Amino acid sequence: MFEILTGTGLAVAAGLNAYIPLLILGLAGRFIEVVQLPAAWSWLSNDWVLAILGVLLVIEIIADKIPVVDSINDWIQTIVRPAAGGIAFGTGSTSQTSVVTDPATFFSSNAWVPIAIGVLLALAIHATKTIVRPAINIATAGAAAPVVSALEDVSSVILSVLALLLPVLVVAALGGLIVGFVALFRRSRRRRAESRAIHV
Numbered sequence: 001m002f003e004i005l006t007g008t009g010l011a012v013a014a015g016l017n018a019y020i021p022l023l024i025l026g027l028a029g030r031f032i033e034v035v036q037l038p039a040a041w042s043w044l045s046n047d048w049v050l051a052i053l054g055v056l057l058v059i060e061i062i063a064d065k066i067p068v069v070d071s072i073n074d075w076i077q078t079i080v081r082p083a084a085g086g087i088a089f090g091t092g093s094t095s096q097t098s099v100v101t102d103p104a105t106f107f108s109s110n111a112w113v114p115i116a117i118g119v120l121l122a123l124a125i126h127a128t129k130t131i132v133r134p135a136i137n138i139a140t141a142g143a144a145a146p147v148v149s150a151l152e153d154v155s156s157v158i159l160s161v162l163a164l165l166l167p168v169l170v171v172a173a174l175g176g177l178i179v180g181f182v183a184l185f186r187r188s189r190r191r192r193a194e195s196r197a198i199h200v
Contacts, residue, residue, distance in 0.1 A: 002167045003092070009163025009170035010088035011118035012177070015125025016156040017064075018077060018084035019057040024160040025091055026050050035164060041091040064149040067142030074130040085122020086115040092163060128181055135189065151180070 013021040026044035029037035043049055063073040129152065136144050155177055162169045 005167035005170045006163045007089035007092040007114060007118060008121060009159045009167060009173065010092040011085035011121035012125050012174060013156040013159040013163070014084035014088045014118070015081050015122035016129065016152045016159075017057070017060060018081045018122075019053050019060055020153065020156040021088045021160040021163075022084055023050065023053040023057055024157070024164065025088065026053060028164055037091060041087065044087075044091065061149075061153060064152070065146040067137050067145045070145055070149065071130075071134050071137070074126070074133060077126065078130070081126040082119040082123040085125075086119040089118025089121065090115045132181060136187075139187075139189070155180075 010021040010025065022044060025035075025037065025041075026046075026049060028035040029042065029045040030050070037044060060073070060077075064070045133145070133148065136148055155173075159170065159173050159177070162173055
């Protein structure tokens with residue numbers, strides 16, 4: 001049960017920012033004794049992988065705070081975030097993925113199931129983000145982009161840390177995330193309606 005919550009929290013975090021949960025997983029596997037990555041995912045704690053993830057995270061953080069660029073970045077991330085979600089869920093849940101060594105047995109062993117779940121979870125969050133962000137940018141003339149992006153980054157960090165250390169709180173965090181998305185979307189629609197009324 002806790003493994004599923006851990007995988008879910010990490011996959012959802014990847015839907016917000018692909019690199020935060022992977023970097024946290026890699027650092028935790030490297031420096032926290034209680035976190036042991038499955039053998040198949042131990043490469044996440046490699047020095048080069050951590051450095052590359054760090055650089056990609058910095059680029060993502062900057063690009064996601066600039067109006068218009070953030071939407072272009074979201075389209076580019078349509079492949080990256082779901083893939084990161086699959087890796088994060090596969091790593092976070094103690095599944096058969098950690099013991100599959102023969103690629104020929106990958107599908108017959110059901111090792112792909114946690115990865116597929118992670119991909120779908122991250123894709124759902126990413127799709128929501130991709131739809132909501134342009135509406136918020138239009139409603140606020142781009143002023144809200146850095147604020148919303150920062151909130152997404154913080155949410156991704158919190159979800160990742162909770163998923164690893166207190167997975168039972170992932171459910172509450174997900175509820176808060178959903179409420180936040182709905183509130184942002186409603187506010188952007190209300191502002192757009194108000195601006196139309198002013199121009200009429």
